[in-house]
Amino acid sequence: MDTLSYKTVSANKETADKKWVVVDAEGQTVGRLASKVAKIIRGKHKTNFTPHADCGDNVIVLNAEKVSFSGTKLSDKKYIRYTGYPGGQRSQLAEDMLKKNPERLIEKAVKGMLPKNKLGRSLFNNLKVYKGTEHNHEAQKPEVINLDTFK
Numbered sequence: 001m002d003t004l005s006y007k008t009v010s011a012n013k014e015t016a017d018k019k020w021v022v023v024d025a026e027g028q029t030v031g032r033l034a035s036k037v038a039k040i041i042r043g044k045h046k047t048n049f050t051p052h053a054d055c056g057d058n059v060i061v062l063n064a065e066k067v068s069f070s071g072t073k074l075s076d077k078k079y080i081r082y083t084g085y086p087g088g089q090r091s092q093l094a095e096d097m098l099k100k101n102p103e104r105l106i107e108k109a110v111k112g113m114l115p116k117n118k119l120g121r122s123l124f125n126n127l128k129v130y131k132g133t134e135h136n137h138e139a140q141k142p143e144v145i146n147l148d149t150f151k
Contacts, residue, residue, distance in 0.1 A: 016055035020142035034109035064102040
């Protein structure tokens with residue numbers, strides 16, 4: 001036999017089998033939730049994973065305000081940003097961010113686990129985070145995934 005009987009298939013944007021997935025964040029720890037969601041968005045759970053292509057699923061995260069932190073992170077963890085002006089460093093506690101804008105808290109955690117390049121920035125658009133159980137993506141027919149059984 002002179003040739004291989006198999007070929008490596010490299011997925012691309014057109015051949016990727018993208019689905020919509022709903023995840024319930026109620027009672028989940030932020031970091032563990034974010035790592036599993038990032039894995040789904042990236043497509044690492046699929047057999048045709050390709051590192052340089054968007055072959056992951058679109059993820060809808062519900063109940064963003066009901067996530068939890070382990071230990072004393074809720075009162076100790078700080079989110080720091082910089083306005084660009086002298087003396088413009090601002091910080092916000094995780095507790096305050098969870099009360100004021102819980103969607104941003106999960107988005108920030110997931111974004112930090114995606115690649116820091118053009119692909120990561122485009123993959124971030126596949127994440128939708130909502131407060132409560134209502135979302136406006138019923139037309140995409142999303143399937144519900146239980147993160148406790150997801151590897």
